[in-house]
Amino acid sequence: MLNDLSPEDQRTLRALPLLGPVVDDFSDWLGAQDYRDRTRKRYLQRCVAIDRYFASHQHRVLAELTAQQFLECHQFYQRRPGEVASTVSCLKRFLVSRQLILAEESAAIPFRPSIDAYRQYLTDVRGLAAVTVERHCLLVSEYLQHASKKDPALCLADLTPGHSERFINAISPRHGRQALQKDVAILRGFLRFLGMRGEAPLGLDACIDTPRVYREEQLPRALPWDSVRTFLDSIDRTTTAGLRDYAMLSLIAAYGLRGCDVASLKLTDIDWRAGEVRIIQSKTRQPMTLPLIEPVAEAVLAYLRDGRPRSAYRQIFLKTHAPITRLQGANVSDAFRFRLKHSGLDIRASGVYCLRHSYAMQLLRQGTALKTIGDLLGHRRSESTGIYLRLDVDDLREVALPLPGSPRIKEACL
Secondary structure (H helix, E strand, O other): OOOOOOHHHHHHHHOOOOOHHHHHHHHHHHHHOOOOHHHHHHHHHHHHHHHHHHHHOOOOOHHHOOHHHHHHHHHHHHOOOOOHHHHHHHHHHHHHHOOOOOOHHHHHOOOHHHHHHHHHHHHHOOOOOHHHHHHHHHHHHHHHHHHHHOOOOOOHHHOOHHHHHHHHHHHHHHOOHHHHHHHHHHHHHHHHHHHHHOOOOOOHHHHOOOOOOOOOOOOOOOOOHHHHHHHHHOOOOOOHHHHHHHHHHHHHHHHOOOHHHHHOOEHHHEEOOOOEEEEEOOOOOOEEEEEOOHHHHHHHHHHHHHOOOOOOOOEOOEOOOOOOOEOOHHHHHHHHHHHHHOOOOOOOOOOOHHHHHHHHHHHHHOOOOHHHHHHHHOOOOHHHHHHHHHHOHHHHHHHOOOOOOOHHHHHHHO
16 A cells, blocks of 8 residues: 555555556555565656656556557666666566566567477477476577568468578577577477478478587586685675575585576475485486585575575575565576676686586595486486596596607606
């Protein structure tokens, strides 16, 4: 309700021609999303400017607004002071949750039945992990949007190699060779699926060129273990976000977990009495029980006690600002890059996977069997683990043959 606002503000908001009927519900929704009272008041007061914007564009009925019009409103205020743009995005999420306007995804994505069928195929037939399925479907959706942009009446049967070539050219500036090769493989798989169902011409997948990437041409980036410890110690734990990030990154460094595995951890996955943490590996879907080592336990406890917001979510790690929701794997990577940037350390790493690689190398240097390392990392094939052997420079020096003319050869000849 608006009772904590001044009577004049209440009258002004309820009299708004477009948003007036929903401001009370919007206020309650903000409170349920754990927005602070001060933030909630500012958002409500900015509704006056948003209502004025839509009125100036001849939009006077809420049910007629679309996600595109909210996007245009957001862009309008993004170029102006007052931080109204953030309120526009929040208001849009509220209206979508109340089904007062259509979500952008529901309104804009063409060929949704085909995408849904492909999602089911990837899950049931190919058995891919949920995070991988969503990545495939996201790229496929982007491809279809790109193909139908110039021709809204485009049918899947009208797809040509030219559509694929133009799409690859459009996304290539944002990718390196390896990432682009993965996207080409995803697109080929989708086109084969359409051809198999008779929805698109056969052979479209064979018409796409792929960047040349040589197997194992790049080494995994692993940090010295002392650098890992120094990086973790550099995290500011005086804030709630710092407590959360330190606990998450400590879990990755201590167990070699993937970011999505850490993001999906639930409160019930830690058995404090038994001193164990249970993991469901996202790639293999295999359960794994690990001992809860003391430094990690202390980091997680500090976050749960002093950093985690109260929420009905069962996931351990949550966002620190409203709306309070669970984290995704990408959020863990963002947290790593943020902490690395503010650490003041000269560490050249682009992703949180370097902590996972560092864990594998630490086990290898301690003499752990390669099969055991692969099981802990959740590798399906031994080749995935064998790549770390190429980083063990000390052992590689032992098997290197001496150069011709070296003192070792001369001594052998004598």
